[in-house]
Amino acid sequence: MYIDPEYLKETSEKRSLDKTDQEIVQKALQDGVETVWERLAKQQPQCGFGQLGICCNRCVMGPCRIDPFGGEPKRAVCGATRDLIAARNILDDLATGAAAHSDHGREVIEVLLETAEGKSRGYRIMDVDKLKAVAGEYGIETQGKKKAAIAKALALAMLEEFGTVKNRIQLIQRAPDKTREMWKRIGITPRSVDREIVEAMHRVHMGVGADYANILLHALRTSLSDGWGGSMMATEGSDILFGTPAPTTTHANLGVLKKDAVNIVLHGHNPILSEMMVLAAEDAALKKLAKEKGARGINLAGMCCTGNELLMRHGIPIAGNELDQELAIATGSVEVMVIDYQCIFPSLTDTAKCYHTQVVSTSEKSKIPGATHLECHPESALDTAREIVKLAVENFPHRDLQRVRIPEKPMKMMAGFSEEAVRSALGGSYKPLIDAIVAGKIRGAVGIVGCNNPKVQQDYGHITLGKELIKRDILVVETGCAAIASGKAGLLLPEAAGLAGDGLRSVCEALKVPPVLHMGSCVDCSRILMLAANIAKELNVGIEDLPLGGAAPEWYSQKAISIGAYFVASGVFTVLDIPPKIFGSPEVVNLLTAGLNGLVNAAFAVEPDPVKAADLLEEVIEKKRQGLGI
Ligand code: MSK
Numbered sequence: 001m002y003i004d005p006e007y008l009k010e011t012s013e014k015r016s017l018d019k020t021d022q023e024i025v026q027k028a029l030q031d032g033v034e035t036v037w038e039r040l041a042k043q044q045p046q047c048g049f050g051q052l053g054i055c056c057n058r059c060v061m062g063p064c065r066i067d068p069f070g071g072e073p074k075r076a077v078c079g080a081t082r083d084l085i086a087a088r089n090i091l092d093d094l095a096t097g098a099a100a101h102s103d104h105g106r107e108v109i110e111v112l113l114e115t116a117e118g119k120s121r122g123y124r125i126m127d128v129d130k131l132k133a134v135a136g137e138y139g140i141e142t143q144g145k146k147k148a149a150i151a152k153a154l155a156l157a158m159l160e161e162f163g164t165v166k167n168r169i170q171l172i173q174r175a176p177d178k179t180r181e182m183w184k185r186i187g188i189t190p191r192s193v194d195r196e197i198v199e200a201m202h203r204v205h206m207g208v209g210a211d212y213a214n215i216l217l218h219a220l221r222t223s224l225s226d227g228w229g230g231s232m233m234a235t236e237g238s239d240i241l242f243g244t245p246a247p248t249t250t251h252a253n254l255g256v257l258k259k260d261a262v263n264i265v266l267h268g269h270n271p272i273l274s275e276m277m278v279l280a281a282e283d284a285a286l287k288k289l290a291k292e293k294g295a296r297g298i299n300l301a302g303m304c305c306t307g308n309e310l311l312m313r314h315g316i317p318i319a320g321n322e323l324d325q326e327l328a329i330a331t332g333s334v335e336v337m338v339i340d341y342q343c344i345f346p347s348l349t350d351t352a353k354c355y356h357t358q359v360v361s362t363s364e365k366s367k368i369p370g371a372t373h374l375e376c377h378p379e380s381a382l383d384t385a386r387e388i389v390k391l392a393v394e395n396f397p398h399r400d401l402q403r404v405r406i407p408e409k410p411m412k413m414m415a416g417f418s419e420e421a422v423r424s425a426l427g428g429s430y431k432p433l434i435d436a437i438v439a440g441k442i443r444g445a446v447g448i449v450g451c452n453n454p455k456v457q458q459d460y461g462h463i464t465l466g467k468e469l470i471k472r473d474i475l476v477v478e479t480g481c482a483a484i485a486s487g488k489a490g491l492l493l494p495e496a497a498g499l500a501g502d503g504l505r506s507v508c509e510a511l512k513v514p515p516v517l518h519m520g521s522c523v524d525c526s527r528i529l530m531l532a533a534n535i536a537k538e539l540n541v542g543i544e545d546l547p548l549g550g551a552a553p554e555w556y557s558q559k560a561i562s563i564g565a566y567f568v569a570s571g572v573f574t575v576l577d578i579p580p581k582i583f584g585s586p587e588v589v590n591l592l593t594a595g596l597n598g599l600v601n602a603a604f605a606v607e608p609d610p611v612k613a614a615d616l617l618e619e620v621i622e623k624k625r626q627g628l629g630i
Pocket of ligand 1: 269342449450479480481482522559560
């Protein structure tokens with residue numbers, strides 16, 4: 001369809017920072033494909049009560065809303081105030097995010113158990129050292145035992161973490177003593193993963209307390225059960241099964257799709273099936289079939305966090321982050337998009353209908369009308385993966401070459417910085433990093449995490465904040481869609497050290513690492529916690545004492561609320577660029593942005609301008625440095 005070139009240019013530049021994304025935004029517009037941006041426009045104006053967090057739809061005495069200007073109604077039908085409604089809403093969202101991460105973690109550990117019992121096919125224990133080390137933390141004897149026996153004992157111990165009656169998740173022992181003491185003092189030590197989430201659901205029921213502060217404290221405890229529980233088990237279980245990531249070089253952006261190959265995009269979060277897809281794509285018979293169908297090969301590309309898992313461990317190129325899922329299809333070159341769960345637009349099958357793309361759903365939890373459902377089970381996952389690859393190969397001849405446009409230049413990038421890889425890049429100990437921080441060459445570190453959100457130009461928040469921080473000699477560590485944004489923008493290359501301040505640049509050049517380190521998927525924010533914990537332990541302080549910060553510049557998801565909350569509860573000041581739905585309650589805002597400082601020596605800030613967000617982070621980092629006397 002003809003569209004004024006000026007309009008195309010302007011619109012695509014408003015939507016995304018990345019040139020390759022802009023190119024395909026234009027193509028999607030020309031093809032008449034509805035995307036997330038059109039849907040956002042159709043929702044305007046969005047509900048003000050909802051944005052302020054002061055509407056309640058929990059029971060059928062409602063729905064209720066509170067007058068944000070202090071007039072009537074001041075209370076819901078049940079009597080709830082704006083503070084209670086806002087606190088319950090945010091706890092509900094946070095618990096949803098913690099549940100998503102933790103349920104993912106549980107599935108990984110279940111596969112570890114089935115692998116140990118010889119019931120899965122295609123899976124192997126790849127990191128035996130980590131298996132033994134983590135088993136040791138659980139008090140499991142490893143001497144003289146076979147790896148399958150250790151893995152079985154560990155998987156059972158980890159599954160117990162979800163409903164343990166010990167009243168303490170084992171992995172919180174990884175936090176420094178001082179930080180754990182702080183949690184104990186204010187009563188937020190996480191007791192078990194499921195317990196905190198179930199209790200959160202209980203607490204948001206009508207008539208279960210009216211004290212907003214008490215509700216928000218439980219939100220912190222629930223988030224800790226995610227960061228130091230469900231997410232950490234997802235990371236450790238995946239490392240044990242698939243290998244702990246080490247630095248690797250690959251490519252990012254929609255240009256990783258290939259004109260002459262069968263393109264399969266792997267989208268979602270859980271690596272269980274996608275790991276088998278990596279094996280299946282190497283199958284000689286399927287490669288031969290691809291040739292017979294006219295393709296030069298089979299090309300796997302990642303999307304969102306399933307993509308991050310694959311690029312961290314296998315260097316599989318990544319096509320993009322959250323707002324790229326529709327754009328990848330709009331290139332007209334994707335034979336199959338495989339989805340597991342989380343961050344997958346429910347309308348993706350409608351997008352796919354505009355081209356020849358088939359969407360294949362693989363989780364019993366995440367079915368989408370219009371998708372082909374091929375369910376992944378560990379005992380047959382390899383066969384399922386082969387079936388999906390075959391489907392994609394057979395779909396290749398249906399590609400309409402007239403409607404294909406793939407951006408030309410994929411960006412080179414480096415990833416694979418697990419906590420272990422960071423330590424090893426430093427020569428086996430944190431001492432060089434600590435020395436650089438003490439000497440002021442590196443002022444501190446900030447974890448930039450989270451998603452894209454169509455309310456912000458795609459990647460603008462991540463990239464502007466990242467560049468500002470490295471310029472100020474602040475090391476940046478990233479996960480999730482933030483890390484993919486940096487990959488597309490070239491910040492994950494050692495050469496990007498040229499954009500850093502003199503101190504950080506000299507450290508990066510000496511170590512040959514980028515100033516922005518890709519640490520993995522959303523659940524791998526647990527790697528950031530481990531990095532912080534290990535540095536704090538070496539200095540004999542709490543995480544809350546370190547010159548660290550967190551940021552989620554373009555967040556959208558409930559999982560990001562949980563991540564932000566466990567950063568803050570662990571003592572890390574965290575800036576959100578998009579306001580959470582709490583601003584209808586000044587009391588809730590005050591507790592989360594100021595009051596928490598008195599409890600966990602950290603709080604949230606909300607700052608839409610990434611340059612000003614960098615100012616806030618720098619200020620806190622300098623204060624913490626003063627506190628440490630450095
Ligand atoms: S995929 S949670 S959009 S980071 Fe983890 Fe990206 Fe956010 Fe999903």
